[in-house]
Amino acid sequence: MSFDYVNGILHAEQCNINELSDTYGTPLYVYSQTQITANWQRFAAYWPAPHKLCYAVKANSNLAVLNLLARLGAGFDIVSGGELARVLAAGGKAKDVVFSGVAKSQEEMAYALEQGIYCFNVESAAELERLNQVAETHGVMAPVSLRVNPDVDAQTHPYISTGLKANKFGIAMQDARAVARRAMALPNINLQGLDCHIGSQILTLEPFLDAADIMLNLIHELREEGIQITHLDMGGGMGIPYQQERTPDVSVYLQSLLERAEKLGNLTLLLEPGRAIVGNAGALITTVEYLKSGEDKNFVLVDAAMNDLMRPALYQAYHDIIPVRQCDADTAIVDVVGPVCETGDFLGHARHLSAQEGDRLAVMNAGAYGFTMSSNYNTRPRAAEVMVNGGQVQLIRERERLEDLWKGEYLLETPE
Ligand SMILES: Cc1ncc(COP(=O)(O)O)c(C=O)c1O
Numbered sequence: 205m206s207f208d209y210v211n212g213i214l215h216a217e218q219c220n221i222n223e224l225s226d227t228y229g230t231p232l233y234v235y236s237q238t239q240i241t242a243n244w245q246r247f248a249a250y251w252p253a254p255h256k257l258c259y260a261v262k263a264n265s266n267l268a269v270l271n272l273l274a275r276l277g278a279g280f281d282i283v284s285g286g287e288l289a290r291v292l293a294a295g296g297k298a299k300d301v302v303f304s305g306v307a308k309s310q311e312e313m314a315y316a317l318e319q320g321i322y323c324f325n326v327e328s329a330a331e332l333e334r335l336n337q338v339a340e341t342h343g344v345m346a347p348v349s350l351r352v353n354p355d356v357d358a359q360t361h362p363y364i365s366t367g368l369k370a371n372k373f374g375i376a377m378q379d380a381r382a383v384a385r386r387a388m389a390l391p392n393i394n395l396q397g398l399d400c401h402i403g404s405q406i407l408t409l410e411p412f413l414d415a416a417d418i419m420l421n422l423i424h425e426l427r428e429e430g431i432q433i434t435h436l437d438m439g440g441g442m443g444i445p446y447q448q449e450r451t452p453d454v455s456v457y458l459q460s461l462l463e464r465a466e467k468l469g470n471l472t473l474l475l476e477p478g479r480a481i482v483g484n485a486g487a488l489i490t491t492v493e494y495l496k497s498g499e500d501k502n503f504v505l506v507d508a509a510m511n512d513l514m515r516p517a518l519y520q521a522y523h524d525i526i527p528v529r530q531c532d533a534d535t536a537i538v539d540v541v542g543p544v545c546e547t548g549d550f551l552g553h554a555r556h557l558s559a560q561e562g563d564r565l566a567v568m569n570a571g572a573y574g575f576t577m578s579s580n581y582n583t584r585p586r587a588a589e590v591m592v593n594g595g596q597v598q599l600i601r602e603r604e605r606l607e608d609l610w611k612g613e614y615l616l617e618t619p620e
C-alpha cells in the first residue's frame with residue numbers, strides 16, 4: 205500500500221504526511237512513485253512488444269510524472285499541442301505519441317507533424333481533409349488512425365461516456381468505411397489504424413470486449429476491401445475502486461485483447477490508460493479551518509476546494525476522506541466543504557469523521573484528473589505537488605503565487 209498508517213499517522217510510502225504538510229503547506233497533492241511504477245508495470249507485464257502502451261497525459265501531466273513514465277518506456281496519448289510540448293519537455297519521444305481529440309487546430313497538426321508523432325487519431329471526415337492539407341503544405345505523409353465510435357454503452361457517468369453515438373467523439377460506425385476509403389485516396393494521408401475510446405471509469409470488461417469485437421470486425425471488413433489496417437488502439441477507460449467497487453482484472457482484459465488480435469493476425473494493439481496508472485497513486489491533503497454545526501448539518505470547512513479537485517462537484521464523484529492522524533474520538537456525520545463560493549463546492553457529503561481545527565485530512569485516489577482539472581476560481585493559487593519515493597520526497601510543482609495569477613493581465617490604459 206502506498207498510503208498507510210504508521211504509528212497512527214498516514215504516510216505516503218515512508219513519508220509522514222503531517223510533516224510533508226508542515227513543509228510544503230496545504231492543499232498539497234502527494235504522489236507515490238512506487239505506486240505509479242507498479243501500476244505501469246501491471247500493464248506492461250501483459251503487453252509484449254510490438255504492442256504499445258500510451259499513457260493518457262490528461263490524467264496527470266506533471267513533468268515529473270511524465271518523466272517517470274518515459275523512463276519506464278511509456279508512449280503517450282495527448283489531446284493538445286500543449287500536452288505534446290509537455291511530453292517532450294519531460295523526456296518523452298514524439299515517435300511514441302498518439303494524438304486524440306475532436307477539434308485539433310491547424311497549428312497543433314503542423315506542430316505534431318514537425319515533431320514526427322506516431323499517429324493522429326482522426327475523429328471526423330472534416331479533420332481528415334484538414335490534416336491532408338496541412339501534411340501537403342509540410343511535404344510529409346500524416347500517419348493516421350481513424351477513431352470510430354462503436355456505439356457501446358460503457359455504463360459510466362454520462363459526462364465521461366464517450367462511445368455512444370450521441371457523444372461528440374469519433375466517426376459514426378455507419379460512416380467509417382467511407383472515411384477509410386477517402387483516407388486511402390488522399391495523397392498525404394497514410395491510413396494505418398483504427399481506434400476507439402468508449403469512456404472512463406469503466407467497471408466491467410463487457411463494454412471493452414464488445415467494442416473490441418466491433419472494431420476487429422470492421423478491420424476484417426476493411427481488409428477484405430483491400431484496406432490494410434495494421435493497428436488497433438482500444439483507448440483507456442479502466443476503472444479504479446473509489447468506494448471499494450470491483451474492477452476488471454487488467455491481465456484478463458489485456459490477454460483477451462491479445463487473443464482476439466492474434467486471431468485476425470498482423471495487428472499491433474495500443475492502449476491509452478490514464479486513471480489506472482495514476483489514480484490510486486495520489487492524495488490531496490487539506491487542513492481543517494473551521495467546524496460549523498447547524499440544526500440539520502455539520503460542516504468541516506477545509507482549505508482545499510472544488511478548484512483543487514473538481515471531480516465531486518462535476519460528477520458527484522466519491523473520494524474517501526480520511527484523517528492524517530488517526531484518533532479514537534467519536535465521529536460525527538459531516539459534509540467536507542471548501543472555501544469556494546458555490547454550494548457545489550464539496551469534497552464529500554455525509555462522511556463519518558472526527559475532525560478538529562488544524563487537523564489534516566487526506567482525500568484519497570486523487571492522482572488522476574485531480575490537479576490537471578484544477579483552476580484558479582476565486583483567485584485561489586493552485587496547490588503544490590510532491591512525489592515521494594520510499595523515504596525521499598521531491599517538490600514537483602511549487603505552489604502558485606498570487607502574482608502568477610494575474611501575470612499577463614493589464615490595467616486599463618485610458619485615463620480615469
Ligand atoms: C482518447 C482518450 N484516451 C484515453 C483516455 C484515458 O482514460 P482513462 O483515464 O479512463 O484510462 C481518455 C479519457 O477518458 C481519452 O479521452
Ligand SMILES: N[C@@H](CCCC[NH3+])C(=O)O
Pocket residue numbers: 262364366404405515572573
Ligand atoms: N475527467 C474525468 C475523466 C474523463 C477523461 C476524459 N475523456 C474524471 O475525472 O473522471
